[in-house]
Amino acid sequence: MSELLIKLWDSGTIQKGIWETVYMTFVSAFFSYLIGLPLGILLNVTAKDGIHPMPWLYRIVSIFVNIFRSIPFVILMVAMLPVAKLITGTSLGNNAMIVTLVIAAAPYVARMAESSFKEVGGGVIEAAKSMGASDMRIICQVLIPEAKPSLIVGSVISLVTILGYSAMAGTIGGGGLGMIAVSFGYQRFNDDIIWICVLLTIIIVQIIQETGMLIARKTDKRIR
Amino acid sequence: MIQIENLSKTYKTSAGGFTALSDVNLTVNDGEIFGIIGLSGAGKSTLVRCINFLEVPTSGKVVIDGDEMGTLSKKELLIKRRSIGMIFQGFNLLEQRTVLKNICFPLEIAKVPKEQAVKRARELLELVGLADKESSYPSQLSGGQKQRVAIARALAAETKYLLCDEATSALDPDTTRSILDLLKKVNKELGVTIIVITHEMKVIESICDRAAVLDGGNVAELAPVSELFANPKSDIARKLILSAVNTAEEIKGGRVIRIIFDGETSYKPVIANLILSCQAPLNILKADTQDVGGKAFGQIIIGLPDDEVLAERVTKYLDDNGIKFSETEAV
Numbered sequence A: 001m002s003e004l005l006i007k008l009w010d011s012g013t014i015q016k017g018i019w020e021t022v023y024m025t026f027v028s029a030f031f032s033y034l035i036g037l038p039l040g041i042l043l044n045v046t047a048k049d050g051i052h053p054m055p056w057l058y059r060i061v062s063i064f065v066n067i068f069r070s071i072p073f074v075i076l077m078v079a080m081l082p083v084a085k086l087i088t089g090t091s092l093g094n095n096a097m098i099v100t101l102v103i104a105a106a107p108y109v110a111r112m113a114e115s116s117f118k119e120v121g122g123g124v125i126e127a128a129k130s131m132g133a134s135d136m137r138i139i140c141q142v143l144i145p146e147a148k149p150s151l152i153v154g155s156v157i158s159l160v161t162i163l164g165y166s167a168m169a170g171t172i173g174g175g176g177l178g179m180i181a182v183s184f185g186y187q188r189f190n191d192d193i194i195w196i197c198v199l200l201t202i203i204i205v206q207i208i209q210e211t212g213m214l215i216a217r218k219t220d221k222r223i224r
Numbered sequence B: 001m002i003q004i005e006n007l008s009k010t011y012k013t014s015a016g017g018f019t020a021l022s023d024v025n026l027t028v029n030d031g032e033i034f035g036i037i038g039l040s041g042a043g044k045s046t047l048v049r050c051i052n053f054l055e056v057p058t059s060g061k062v063v064i065d066g067d068e069m070g071t072l073s074k075k076e077l078l079i080k081r082r083s084i085g086m087i088f089q090g091f092n093l094l095e096q097r098t099v100l101k102n103i104c105f106p107l108e109i110a111k112v113p114k115e116q117a118v119k120r121a122r123e124l125l126e127l128v129g130l131a132d133k134e135s136s137y138p139s140q141l142s143g144g145q146k147q148r149v150a151i152a153r154a155l156a157a158e159t160k161y162l163l164c165d166e167a168t169s170a171l172d173p174d175t176t177r178s179i180l181d182l183l184k185k186v187n188k189e190l191g192v193t194i195i196v197i198t199h200e201m202k203v204i205e206s207i208c209d210r211a212a213v214l215d216g217g218n219v220a221e222l223a224p225v226s227e228l229f230a231n232p233k234s235d236i237a238r239k240l241i242l243s244a245v246n247t248a249e250e251i252k253g254g255r256v257i258r259i260i261f262d263g264e265t266s267y268k269p270v271i272a273n274l275i276l277s278c279q280a281p282l283n284i285l286k287a288d289t290q291d292v293g294g295k296a297f298g299q300i301i302i303g304l305p306d307d308e309v310l311a312e313r314v315t316k317y318l319d320d321n322g323i324k325f326s327e328t329e330a331v
């Protein structure tokens, strides 16, 4: 083990990196869902076979989402730095990175949510309609609760994706394990630091994956 | 009372449009069980979905208790739908809710206070015979049980009409019977008017008072069920009645029994009842009976179905009803 690694550990840099990665991932995911989930509902509801078809609105939202989804994250990240600066007052640091992460992840979350809602059978919605349920009630009491297990699975996938993005954000001024791997490992030719970061990332992903799936299984009343 | 007047429905398709219903006229009286039968694609589902305006007709009207559905505001329509329950072939229960919560759902929509809703839901669970399943989830129930929950749910609000779209088509014959019995009970005890959609004549036969035969979006025939059976006027009705007899389970020279009529059995339609109760295809190999002063004398030789269970059911039915029979060799 290199001296630098021991130094980084003793000074708490690695521990801070872990925390920053987790922090960026979860805070970004939170805001991504705050924006992406309503977008996903909107996409599902206004689709041709949705509960309230509005083809023109669907088209607009869909195109908007596709545009953001088609820009590679490294490019979107630098392109959105001015926006980050507008919101957080700086284009450096974790909070600025969170802004770019949310802009990249929210459209992704919207598509994930849309596909989760699609899994809710047309039959249940039809039954709710036949009982005289309003569109709003169908969204809140049928669509969301019935899609919940699938939404949770989707959120696990989103979290892991956002974690991957956050490592990239580390290269342009964000913190976290991505930053440590690049500035202490790659730029100073310390392979062991890179590998420690890889290992730590794998562990974090595993924890997210396992807990997420456990929660999804516990929530789902279909299988048992 | 449900009045359907000059109802037509044309679906928009890429090919320009498909007319699923054309100029349908019929009236469903309060308290009756009304059947709508037709082959696949005849427009049965379209018709039933037009009744509660899940599908908006292209022309014509649907009048329910004096309210013309097409003239109701969106809000009025939602309120009107509360009085029209609907059940489906696929049950369509909320998978993430318990049985009790499923039945409470329409009551939540009707803004019934929670305590009262739970009480009402329990009453209905009692009615459909699932009192012990209130905290189960739909995935833990059999098909028949799911349909019972669906029926309870459809009846929970102040339901006056119950629309059943192929409600028994996914169920085995025994379960079908028990669901049909339940529908009959609901009709008798709660006075709910029921519209039954099916492609099976035996469903119409077992519970309906009157039935309309739908063919290519038109009503080919509308008559009391007994009349429809005794004297079908349309080709399609005859075809449907015939297909009810020729079921898949063919008879291939299995067990043969001889039913004896010694004057004890009077006008009771023994064979018809036997076939209906057992839902078994029976082959009459030979019949030689005479009617003497309203009493039947003679014998009928029938081939039992190959299916062990069905055959057993037939002999049990005969035993239970005190009908004399003996087992004979194949003729």
Ligand SMILES: Nc1ncnc2c1ncn2[C@@H]1O[C@H](COP(=O)(O)OP(=O)(O)OP(=O)(O)O)[C@@H](O)[C@H]1O
Residues within 6 Å of the ligand: B011, B012, B013, B018, B019, B020, B038, B039, B040, B041, B042, B043, B044, B045, B046, B047, B199
């Ligand atoms: N949304 C739709 N768009 C276009 N055509 C449709 C639509 N819904 C139904 N149809 C057509 O209308 C006809 C009648 O359909 P419907 O579902 O009412 O038949 P059905 O009698 O219920 O048949 P099944 O017994 O198979 O359920 C069919 O030919 C079907 O293809």
Ligand SMILES: [Mg+2]
Residues within 6 Å of the ligand: B044, B045, B046, B165, B166
């Ligand atoms: Mg149908």
